Amino acid sequence: MTTTTPSLTPAPTSGLSLSRTTATAARVLRQLRHDPRTIAMMILIPCLMLFLLRYVFDGSPRTFDSIGASLLGIFPLITMFLVTSIATLRERTSGTLERLLAMPLGKGDLIAGYALAFGTLAIIQSALATGLAVWFLGLDVIGSPWLLLLVALLDALLGTALGLFVSAFAASEFQAVQFMPAVIFPQLLLCGLFTPRDNMHPVLEAVSDVLPMSYAVDGMNEVLRHTDMTATFVRDALIVAGCALLVLGLGAATLRRRTA
Secondary structure (H helix, E strand, C coil): CCCCCCCCCCCCCCCCCHHHHHHHHHHHHHHHHCCHHHHHHHHHHHHHHHHHHHHHCCCCHHHHHHHHHHHHHHHHHHHHHHHHHHHHHHHHHCCHHHHHHCCCCCHHHHHHHHHHHHHHHHHHHHHHHHHHHHHHCCCCCCCCHHHHHHHHHHHHHHHHHHHHHHHHHCCCHHHHHHHHHHHCHHHHHHCCCCCCHHHCCHHHHHHHCCCHHHHHHHHHHHHHHCCCCCHHHHHHHHHHHHHHHHHHHHHHHHCCCCCC
């Protein structure tokens, strides 16, 4: 009679599981609860930057109106990118990620759990920043502030997705921060914040057409100038959301157990 030893290797998981995803998100949120500096950076820094910007242009409120809405989406994207890339890298270098992937937990569940956890904080961050800009700093918006909040939230989720993705290619927290000039700064320069994109060199304008931050800024400007939701706004919001989902998928595909 032959006996077989049960394998200790977990069975491969297929698809996404709501229970595994929410359990991962809950674990990440519990860890973040014990890191007040990270929470402060994610939630308060965008508000502080908007507050400073308002009074930098205290003598020219129209300037604040023209760029404040754009920065309302850019600031959450940048902060979520930094925090998410560093936090995920810590999980890998500490061995936590390897232990998690040794369990019946798929890469998709892990990425979705992280996105859900940081997305929860992104909702709080975007709501505070939008409320501060519109109701306390006097940002003059013709359209609905709720549409501003929607784009700010999509930008924050895009920053989360980009942070999860680039963390797979960094071996240290310093390297994770180094990805910011490569991933964020070109988008910041070409998104139309400093000059309309159709005034750029044709090559740069073509590059800006494939960068998601360009559509985030366009979406904010649509709310700034139109009372109703326009077709251009819907297009911009869908592109930003689609880019976030695409990058999350790439993050799951490139996720490694440990940093070499």
